[in-house]
Amino acid sequence: MKNVDVAKLTSDLVNIRSESEKDGEAEVSKYINEYLQDLGIQSEITEFAKGRCSVTASVGRGEGLMLNGHIDTVPIGDKSKWKYGTEAKVVNGNIYGRGTSDMKGGVAAILAAISDIDLSKAKRRLAFAFVADEEVMSRGSEWLIKNRKEFFRNVKYGIIAEPTDMHLQVAQKGITEMIVTVKGVGAHGSKPELGRNAITDASRFIVALEKLKKSLKVKDKMLGKGTINVGLIKGGTAVNVVPDYCEIAIDRRLVPRETPEIASAQVKKVLDSVNMDYKLEVFNSRPPFKLGESAYIVKFLSKIIPGIHIGTTGYTEAELYKSMANMDCVVFGPGAKPVMHIANEYVSISNLAKSRKYFSQIMQKWCSGVN
Numbered sequence: 001m002k003n004v005d006v007a008k009l010t011s012d013l014v015n016i017r018s019e020s021e022k023d024g025e026a027e028v029s030k031y032i033n034e035y036l037q038d039l040g041i042q043s044e045i046t047e048f049a050k051g052r053c054s055v056t057a058s059v060g061r062g063e064g065l066m067l068n069g070h071i072d073t074v075p076i077g078d079k080s081k082w083k084y085g086t087e088a089k090v091v092n093g094n095i096y097g098r099g100t101s102d103m104k105g106g107v108a109a110i111l112a113a114i115s116d117i118d119l120s121k122a123k124r125r126l127a128f129a130f131v132a133d134e135e136v137m138s139r140g141s142e143w144l145i146k147n148r149k150e151f152f153r154n155v156k157y158g159i160i161a162e163p164t165d166m167h168l169q170v171a172q173k174g175i176t177e178m179i180v181t182v183k184g185v186g187a188h189g190s191k192p193e194l195g196r197n198a199i200t201d202a203s204r205f206i207v208a209l210e211k212l213k214k215s216l217k218v219k220d221k222m223l224g225k226g227t228i229n230v231g232l233i234k235g236g237t238a239v240n241v242v243p244d245y246c247e248i249a250i251d252r253r254l255v256p257r258e259t260p261e262i263a264s265a266q267v268k269k270v271l272d273s274v275n276m277d278y279k280l281e282v283f284n285s286r287p288p289f290k291l292g293e294s295a296y297i298v299k300f301l302s303k304i305i306p307g308i309h310i311g312t313t314g315y316t317e318a319e320l321y322k323s324m325a326n327m328d329c330v331v332f333g334p335g336a337k338p339v340m341h342i343a344n345e346y347v348s349i350s351n352l353a354k355s356r357k358y359f360s361q362i363m364q365k366w367c368s369g370v371n
Contacts, residue, residue, distance in 0.1 A: 006112040006352045007095060011088035013071075013104040014097040020072035020135040024051030028071045028104075032111065032130050039115055041128075048132065048143035055130040056144065056151055060122030064155030065297075065366050066327065067126065067359065068317070069107035069162075070134030070141075073099035074341050081343035094346040101335030105347035106161025106355070109334055113359035122367035127155050134317060141317050145324045157297040158327050159362070162316050163335025166351055170298055170330055171222045171311030172318060174254035174288035176263050179247060180205065182235075183277040186244035195242035199235045201276040202246040206230055208270045209250075220255040222311040223288070226263070227253040253313060260285035289319035297328050300371065304361050305332060312337075332358070 016028040029045050032055045036043040043057035054071075058064075076086050076098045088097040095105070107130055119126065129151075132140030145152060162169075182202045187195025213228045228250060235246030252263045264282045271278050290311070291298050298309070318329035334351035 004112045004115045006108055006356050007090065007349045009112055010095055010100060010105050010108040010347065010352060011090075011097070013108055014088040014095070014099050018072050018099070019075050020133055022075065025053045025071050025132040025140075026051045029053035029055050029130070029132075032071070032107075035111060036114070036128075041114070041119070043128075046144065046148070048139055052132045052140065054132045054140045054144060055128075056148065057128040058125060058151065059119045060125040060367060062124050062154065064125035064127050064157075066129055066155050066158035066321075066329075067110050067363075068129045068131065068158055068160045068321075068329075069103050069110060069333075070131050070317070071104065071107060072132055072135050072140075073102065073104070074135050077343060083344050090349070093349050095349060096344060096346045098345055100347040101163045101345050102340040103162050103333060103335055105335050105352055106163070106333035109352055109355040110161055110359050112356045113363060116356070116360040117364050117367070119363070119367060123369035124366055125155070126363060126366060127151065131317075138317055138320055141320055142324065145321070152325050152327070155325070155327060157300075158318070158321050158329035159301070160316055160318055160329055160331045161333035161355070162331045163333050163337050163340055164310065164312075164331055165336055166332075166334060166354060167307055167310045168298070168301055168305050168330055168332050169312055169316075170295075170309045171220070171290035172288065172316055172331075173223055173226070173311075173313050174258070174260070174286050174319070175315050176252045176254065176260035176285040177283055178250040178252065178264060178267060179281045179283075180250065180267070180271065181279040181281070182246045182248070183279070184242065184244045184246070187242040189240035189242060192242050195244070198243045198246040201274065202233070202235065202248055205271060205274045205276070205278075206248065208274055209267070212266060212270050218255055218257050220257075220290070220311075222290070222309075223255045223313070226255050226258050227313070254288045256288050256290050259287060286315060286319055287323070289322055291328055291330065295328055297330055301330060301332070301362065304365065305358050
């Protein structure tokens with residue numbers, strides 16, 4: 001299979017719906033699996049839950065480099081907001097549709113690049129992982145790492161084709177999410193003095209939290225400072241009832257030298273200073289991740305991919321593969337960060353072609369054994 005049209009391949013993938021936890025990835029996995037087998041590459045579909053499927057493949061032996069992309073997408077959302085409809089459509093050099101940038105365009109660029117080179121005499125190993133469920137809980141990657149240990153054996157490096165606007169991404173912020181439940185005392189709305197208003201207590205905490213936001217001092221040259229965002233408030237039962245509870249959801253982003261433990265301790269200190277009855281729950285914690293310029297994979301790729309190195313405020317599975325599989329991963333892809341997760345998402349056909357070229361050069365150089 002030669003002369004693969006990367007734009008058509010992207011459109012084909014986009015038109016196979018795979019909204020995470022709604023459509024699943026079974027159909028798009030089947031498409032990728034058949035594509036790889038048509039190229040003579042042995043591949044496997046794995047299913048961690050009904051319809052939640054990933055595809056893995058491998059060529060060569062020895063020290064391994066993984067090329068990775070997730071094949072689920074966020075929901076389409078309100079269809080009326082999509083100017084060109086929700087199917088893949090080419091307009092002015094861009095392909096529009098859910099998943100074009102995040103990240104079926106990146107997956108298509110990898111797949112097209114595979115067709116460009118002869119992998120039969122690879123002197124080093126290439127591992128390919130097209131994974132499920134990244135947009136929700138990263139269960140696809142976690143399942144593979146835990147249950148396909150042989151596949152990841154000696155795979156020391158990785159490239160994840162998330163949107164980076166064609167820059168090499170070597171750092172990302174960590175995250176910890178917290179729920180604060182403020183406990184009050186209910187009473188009739190006409191007798192508020194008989195109760196304790198949990199929403200009022202929660203508001204005092206939020207004001208104090210703003211001071212903590214301004215006091216954060218740890219700073220990274222690439223990622224800046226950590227952030228705190230109150231993203232959700234829920235409380236009370238009716239307007240004429242003194243609320244006996246209020247829940248506050250907090251998104252805390254971390255930079256190197258900050259940890260989830262440090263972040264939660266900071267919030268607890270603020271809570272204690274406000275003098276109220278509360279419960280603090282911490283979950284979904286992932287540390288920040290950063291590779292130095294001297295890291296082998298950074299130096300290897302810098303000889304092929306031009307331009308500056310960047311970091312991101314969002315989370316990618318680069319950190320997960322480092323934490324769970326001891327793999328140094330970078331992120332590089334054709335997608336545009338500003339259009340991720342919004343209506344009228346698109347990817348540039350020019351960037352698809354360029355990233356395909358870079359992935360071809362990376363694979364060729366890796367398989368030749370040249371450092």
